Amino acid sequence: MNHLLSIESLSSSDITGLLHEAAMLKNSRGDTAFKPLSGQTWALLFSKSSTRTRVSFEVGIHELGGNALFLAASEIQLGRGEPLCDTARVLGRMVHGAVIRTFAQSDVEDFARLGGIPTINALTDGEHPCQILADLLTMQESGLDISTAKVAFIGDGDCNVARSWIWAAARCGFELRIASPAKFLPPGDLVARAGGRIHLVEDPREAAAGADVLYTDVWVSMGKEDEAAYRAAQFQGYQINASLLAAARPEALVMHCLPAYRGKEIDSETLEAHADTIFRQAENRLHLQKAVLARLAGHR
Ligand code: CP
Ligand code: NVA
Numbered sequence: 001m002n003h004l005l006s007i008e009s010l011s012s013s014d015i016t017g018l019l020h021e022a023a024m025l026k027n028s029r030g031d032t033a034f035k036p037l038s039g040q041t042w043a044l045l046f047s048k049s050s051t052r053t054r055v056s057f058e059v060g061i062h063e064l065g066g067n068a069l070f071l072a073a074s075e076i077q078l079g080r081g082e083p084l085c086d087t088a089r090v091l092g093r094m095v096h097g098a099v100i101r102t103f104a105q106s107d108v109e110d111f112a113r114l115g116g117i118p119t120i121n122a123l124t125d126g127e128h129p130c131q132i133l134a135d136l137l138t139m140q141e142s143g144l145d146i147s148t149a150k151v152a153f154i155g156d157g158d159c160n161v162a163r164s165w166i167w168a169a170a171r172c173g174f175e176l177r178i179a180s181p182a183k184f185l186p187p188g189d190l191v192a193r194a195g196g197r198i199h200l201v202e203d204p205r206e207a208a209a210g211a212d213v214l215y216t217d218v219w220v221s222m223g224k225e226d227e228a229a230y231r232a233a234q235f236q237g238y239q240i241n242a243s244l245l246a247a248a249r250p251e252a253l254v255m256h257c258l259p260a261y262r263g264k265e266i267d268s269e270t271l272e273a274h275a276d277t278i279f280r281q282a283e284n285r286l287h288l289q290k291a292v293l294a295r296l297a298g299h300r
Contacts, residue, residue: 003112003119004292006105006127007167008194015171019137021291022284029063029287036297037066040096045087045111046122047073047102048222052258053122053130056285057099064293069095073102088115097296100124103223118296120289125160125223130292131257132164134284135215136172138277141284142253144212147173152211152248154204155238155265156231157185161217161257170196179207181234204238208247215255216240216265232264241267253277 001014028034042061044054054070061068073079078087084107091098092115100108100119105126112119121129136146151169153162157180166186169176175197178186185200201207208214219235220228240254254266254274258281262268271278 001295004129004296005108005112005119005121007129007132007164007171008127010129010167010171012171015133015136015168018133018288018291018295019140021294022133022137022288023140025290025294026284026287032063034294035065036294037061037064037096040066040297041069041094042066042097042099042293043091043095044068044070044099044122045073045076045078045091045101046070047078048123050101050122052282052285053099053101056282056289057120057122060286060290060293064290064297066096066293066297084110085114087111092116097293120292120296123160123222125221127164127167128160128257129164130285130289131161132168133292134288135255135257135281136168137284137288138255138281139213139253141280142277144253145174149174149212150177150210151175151213151215152177152179152204152207153215153217154179154207154240154244155184155216155235156180156219156221157200158187159217159221162186163190165215166191166194166196166198169198170194173197175199177201177207177211179204179238181238184234204244205247208244211248211252213253213255214240214245214248217257218259218261219265235265239265239267241270245270255281258282 058068088111097118099122101122103125105124108121153165157178177199179201191198219231256278
């Protein structure tokens with residue numbers, strides 16, 4: 001594994017190994033002797049807003065002995081039109097790794113190829129692999145088997161997070177039901193290419209029935225702000241709330257990648273009742289990404 005560009009590009013054993021290493025790093029967080037990034041500088045090149053991803057990578061790189069260099073795309077020449085292919089070749093000669101949050105999936109793939117340094121997808125329009133890997137860790141910690149669980153994704157089934165869930169289901173074996181309005185279901189050819197046990201439905205209750213996990217994400221992903229009013233209307237009825245949760249298993253987890261918009265994709269009462277799981281998902285970004293960084297730095 002030289003990069004983390006998508007879940008699609010990971011093998012099942014990559015995923016199992018990362019989850020195992022993340023759990024070990026979480027248990028030994030106070031042990032400061034493990035410094036696989038010692039002497040290294042990693043660039044965080046972000047074209048979109050972030051709280052969790054930015055902070056977890058900055059803290060994780062620091063804890064592993066490295067230096068994190070945050071570069072807002074709007075504040076470097078990239079924001080004035082310098083091509084990504086040139087930015088990649090410059091950074092690749094100076095830093096030891098790159099963590100990139102941007103729009104096109106092809107941009108992180110081009111960066112990885114041209115920069116010649118380990119590159120991590122910190123969210124594109126196509127995938128959000130770090131989030132879903134951390135979510136799998138959270139599921140395991142909660143006692144779920146990721147080869148047999150039933151996960152229901154409710155909301156924008158064609159967003160980056162849903163697409164990473166599709167590939168995770170294909171690689172890990174769990175059953176994934178995606179409930180979205182027809183226009184927001186993921187493309188059938190993508191689902192067919194992924195394989196696995198994936199069901200696309202329009203009725204959120206059908207997806208939630210007997211599920212071990214109800215998962216949601218924002219209705220308006222970054223870059224889709226122009227469609228906010230249209231999406232708010234389309235997604236009425238796709239909120240995770242007590243009524244929908246009643247269809248799931250009694251002990252079902254409610255998960256959200258955050259940021260959350262209370263009263264839209266989830267109601268406030270349900271979010272607060274499941275805050276332990278939801279904020280553990282956020283914390284697990286740190287532990288999981290440390291496992292990724294350590295592996296890419298060549299020390300695992
Ligand atoms: N979940 C997530 O990636 O959050 P941020 O956008 O705050 O990084
Ligand atoms: N789908 C969301 C995820 C945010 C972490 C977005 O792209 O904005």
